[in-house]
Structures are given as C-alpha cells and as structure tokens.
Amino acid sequence: EDWQFDFPVMYGSGRMGFMEDTLDKGNASLAAKTGDLRPLFDAIVKHIPGPPIKANAPLQLQVANIDHNDFVGRMGIGRIFAGSIKQNQSVVVVSGPNGVPHKGRVLQLHRFAGLGREEVKEAKAGDIVVVTGLEQVHISDTICEAEFPNALPPIPIDEPTIKMTFGVNTSPIAGIDGKPLQSRDLRSRLERESHRNVAMRFADTDQPDVFEVSGRGVLHLSVLIEDMRREGSELQVGPPRVIYKHDAKGNRLEPIELAVVDVPDASASKVMNLMLSRRGQCTVMEVKGTFQHLEFSIPSRGLLGLRNAMLSATQGEATLNTMFLEYGPYRGDIERRINGAIISQGSGEVIAFGLFNLQDRGRFFVDVGEPLYEGQVVGENAKDTDMVVNLNKEKKLTNIRSSGADEAIRITPPHKMSLEEALEYIKEDELVEITPKAIRIRKTLLTENERKRVGRAAGA
Structure with missing residues (x-):
C-alpha cells in the first residue's frame, strides 16, 4: 500500500551506538564519533502509537x-x-x-x-x-x-499437528556420550517442559519407557530435543506423524498449512513440481522483479523434509515460511523416502577397508573410526531395499603382503545429518538416537532375525 512508504528515515550505526534524524547530522556524528541512540527512541515514541489502556478502570x-x-x-x-x-x-x-x-x-x-x-x-x-x-x-x-471479574477475549492457541515418540535410549552404546535418562527422569523432564510450553503435550503409551509427545511441527519438537541434548541427556525418538481428526460424517481430516515461497525465476518450476508432488495447491503466483512469490496450501505431511529438498533444488536461493491454516479433507498418500537403508551387521568401529569396498552401494552417514552397533543405519542404499553390511571387515594378512599394505585408500566424506534432517528422514521402523555428541539413526529392532520374523508375521 502507498501509505506504507510514508515512514521516517534514521541515519546512524548500531555498532557505533549513534542515530540521527538527518543525513548531515549522521555524517557529523560519524566523523566526530559522538552521539547516542536517543533520536531513535524519540522517533519511536513520536511515530508509533502506544497501546490502548484504561488507567482508571478495574484490573x-x-x-x-x-x-x-x-x-x-x-x-x-x-x-x-x-x-x-x-x-x-x-x-x-x-x-x-x-x-x-x-x-x-x-x-x-x-x-x-x-x-x-x-x-x-x-x-x-x-x-x-x-x-x-x-x-x-x-x-x-x-x-x-476480585470484585470485577471481567475477562478479555481469549488468545487463540494453535493445536498440535505433529506427534512423535520419546523413549529411553536402548542402544548397545547408551551412556558413553551422555547421561541416559530413565523413564521417571524422562517423564519428569517432559512435565517440566509442559509447564512453560503450552503447545507441547505428552501422554503415556503401552510401553513404560516410551511417551508420545505432540507439538506444532517438527521444528517445535526438535527445539525441545536439542535442549535436552545440551543438558547432557540421551534419548531416542520416533518418526514424526500427523495428528488426524474426523468430521461428523467420519471423513478423515488432516492439518493444512500455508507455505509462502520466494524463489528466483529460474528455479520456480522446480519449486512448483516439488510442492505439487507433496499434494500442495498453488493459490498465489506473483512476479516481483527477478523473483516469484508463490503461496501454497499443503498438508503438514508434505512439509516433512521439504525445506532441505527445496534448498537442494534451488541451490539455497529459495525462502520458505509456513503457517497453520485449518484442518481439511485428506489429500491422499505422499511418497516419502524411496531408498532403503544400509544397516550395520556387527558392533565395533568403522574400518576403512570395509567402508571403502562398500562405497559404490550408496552414501554413508559414518566415518572411519566411529563406533557403531548391530542394527544401526550407517547409510542410504542406492536401491529401494534394506541392505545389511559389515563395516568391521579388516584386510587380512597373506603370504605376500601384510594387512597394512595399500592403506592409501580414498574414503568419500560421510553425509552428516542435522537433527531436523534425521527426524524427517527416518521411516516407521526406525528411530533417531540423540546424544550430546552424536545423532545416529537405528532400526527399532536391532537384529536381522527379529526384523525378518516381524516382516514374516506382517505378511502372513
């Protein structure tokens, strides 16, 4: 709007601690290295209206x-x-x-x-x-x-849209990096958080050491996880799941969010394809100089992993902002991770020889010398099936060469995930193990025999 251009301009430097209402005064203060921020505060008082108050009314x-x-x-x-x-x-x-x-x-x-x-x-x-x-x-x-109980209109509070499980760390190397929480400690920590974080809720599950925690989104819950991590605690969390509702006719409803994207013209088509593949519907398309302003209504499910995918598709030039809109009709399935997992067969440390011989099978998340255990997801398979590998394999001594010969091998740098990336990456049968020093992905069932037995039972 035109009226938005009618604003005062101040000249100064926050680092040097001065501000003036004219360019000449600003240059003079800059040259003399004098002045303060009082002109800025005076301008705020003058141009920004104060809050409406009733000084003599009841509290x-x-x-x-x-x-x-x-x-x-x-x-x-x-x-x-x-x-x-x-x-x-x-x-x-x-x-x-x-x-x-x-x-x-x-x-x-x-x-x-x-x-x-x-x-x-x-x-x-x-x-x-x-x-x-x-x-x-x-x-x-x-x-x-007490004599005048007159309430103001309530402030609307967004309901939780995402839930995930928080559990006691049960990995074989629990307690090495930090303090493993017992179930009572985890419950106490979640109760304390619920006192100050009204959008976060938690409930018991059928497992005494696992709790279901709900929040406004993956970022909301990842902040809580990061706080617990910095406190020195260890825990494991499950994949984020959307909280569904049903209407009077029994139809399934899901949370719909507004996604606002500003992207250069050259990458706009990539963003459009990415959003449409996640059941997004474009509602606004405007050209602003060399950028396009796009608005979509998209299911909360479609936002899982979207930010990183969009940054990769646009070389980091797109900006994404989201806001909850409403609960709307279920828009159909959304394809998530296609690739299978590369799973560790044994426990110990990652050996360079074993990692080098498996590099062409996919991308890895671990580096040489890192500890690992059976059932840990150590990489992403190039195919759509899970693959169990042995990264503890060492080069054996032979009659004509020692086990240390030909050590000059090149290892591709591992792909290290942030907490948000890991939460958005995992499937239903996987967990993220969080410690003060590491973020690992693991299978819920660690041994291959257990996974096969459950798979046969599910297919029966």
Whole structure:
C-alpha cells in the first residue's frame, strides 16, 4: 500500500551506538564519533502509537506466556490492559468470557528491565509484568480484581499437528556420550517442559519407557530435543506423524498449512513440481522483479523434509515460511523416502577397508573410526531395499603382503545429518538416537532375525 512508504528515515550505526534524524547530522556524528541512540527512541515514541489502556478502570491483565521456576512455581507473563496490580493483592483468574473465576493472591511482581527482570511493588496499565503465586493460570486467562471479574477475549492457541515418540535410549552404546535418562527422569523432564510450553503435550503409551509427545511441527519438537541434548541427556525418538481428526460424517481430516515461497525465476518450476508432488495447491503466483512469490496450501505431511529438498533444488536461493491454516479433507498418500537403508551387521568401529569396498552401494552417514552397533543405519542404499553390511571387515594378512599394505585408500566424506534432517528422514521402523555428541539413526529392532520374523508375521 502507498501509505506504507510514508515512514521516517534514521541515519546512524548500531555498532557505533549513534542515530540521527538527518543525513548531515549522521555524517557529523560519524566523523566526530559522538552521539547516542536517543533520536531513535524519540522517533519511536513520536511515530508509533502506544497501546490502548484504561488507567482508571478495574484490573485486566491478560496472560500471553507461561514460565516456570522450581522455587516460585508457575509464572504468568502478560500486559496490563486496564487498572493496576500490586504485590499481595487478592485477584481472580478468569478463563474466557464464560469462565468460572478462581481466587488467588499475587505473591511477587516483576517488570522487564532490559534483558532482565526487576521486582516492583506495583505496575500500571501498559506495563508487561511477570506474576507469581497463581498456579492455575494459563495462556489467554485474564487476571482481574476480585470484585470485577471481567475477562478479555481469549488468545487463540494453535493445536498440535505433529506427534512423535520419546523413549529411553536402548542402544548397545547408551551412556558413553551422555547421561541416559530413565523413564521417571524422562517423564519428569517432559512435565517440566509442559509447564512453560503450552503447545507441547505428552501422554503415556503401552510401553513404560516410551511417551508420545505432540507439538506444532517438527521444528517445535526438535527445539525441545536439542535442549535436552545440551543438558547432557540421551534419548531416542520416533518418526514424526500427523495428528488426524474426523468430521461428523467420519471423513478423515488432516492439518493444512500455508507455505509462502520466494524463489528466483529460474528455479520456480522446480519449486512448483516439488510442492505439487507433496499434494500442495498453488493459490498465489506473483512476479516481483527477478523473483516469484508463490503461496501454497499443503498438508503438514508434505512439509516433512521439504525445506532441505527445496534448498537442494534451488541451490539455497529459495525462502520458505509456513503457517497453520485449518484442518481439511485428506489429500491422499505422499511418497516419502524411496531408498532403503544400509544397516550395520556387527558392533565395533568403522574400518576403512570395509567402508571403502562398500562405497559404490550408496552414501554413508559414518566415518572411519566411529563406533557403531548391530542394527544401526550407517547409510542410504542406492536401491529401494534394506541392505545389511559389515563395516568391521579388516584386510587380512597373506603370504605376500601384510594387512597394512595399500592403506592409501580414498574414503568419500560421510553425509552428516542435522537433527531436523534425521527426524524427517527416518521411516516407521526406525528411530533417531540423540546424544550430546552424536545423532545416529537405528532400526527399532536391532537384529536381522527379529526384523525378518516381524516382516514374516506382517505378511502372513
């Protein structure tokens, strides 16, 4: 819109710590190495309207986020839309216009100051505060005066669309890289996360050491996994699965998301083919200079592995942003990974001789000297079937040459996956093992005999 071009321009340097409202003043401050950021702050106050507040009305504080502390418990974070709030004040928490008020008392009150928080006795309309002492508070709840329980319109919260299993690490080399979690430790960690992460939910399964965790997407859950990994924990997770729903007639519904892609003209056709192969439907196509702006409605299933595939197809020039739209009719099957897995036959370390002789069978995920175990997925087969290999094979001594002869062999560098890549790569019969030092892919059933027995039973 034309009105969007009517904005003030500031001149300065964030690194040098100065800002001016004219180019001449900016050049002068740059030459003299003087000045500060006050002109920028003054411009923000002048041109950006403040939040609408009702200073003299009864208290209305809407909770927009939740935090948790082991010492003070649950904390509600939100902005005061009306009135004021004090420490030790008796309040009520109302969930929505028709919610039942719950009584409580404000134990502590903090206000944000820079990157930290400072305790205050009182906060007024317009302030963003942290309230402790209200254990029953949730996102979108309204904290009101006990005499005036008037709730604000609730904040919509996206429902989980993806689920995966979190389990205790059962690999043969568990505990070498980090701290293997027991089932009670894993449950406790997920409970703590659910206090502050309202979009994450977890539930028990028929296995005592495995939990089903739901979230808004693979990226949402991978952040939790990465946090646990940095804490020094080990765990194993299953492949992401979409959460389906059913309408009144019993038809299956799946989450549909809006995917916005900006891509150079030369790569637009590749993006189009990629999205259509994943049941995406193009809704907007606009030319913006040398780029094309594309919008698609696509099932959440189609987003699994899409980002990396799109970057590869466009040489990293495409940008992708997604947002949940709605639950819509199921759009049919989507073909995922075609290639089979290369599976380790034994345990030990990767030997250069064994790896060199198998390089033409596919691409490998492991390097020489890395530990491995039976059932670990060490690579991707060039064919569509799984293949069991022996990477522990050593060159044997003969009568005419030693076992160390001809050691100058070339090993192709392994393909190392990020956490998100590994989660999007695995099939239903595979798991991702996460440790502080490594990300490995493994079969759920480690031995070849177990996999064959289950395969025969499934085909019977």
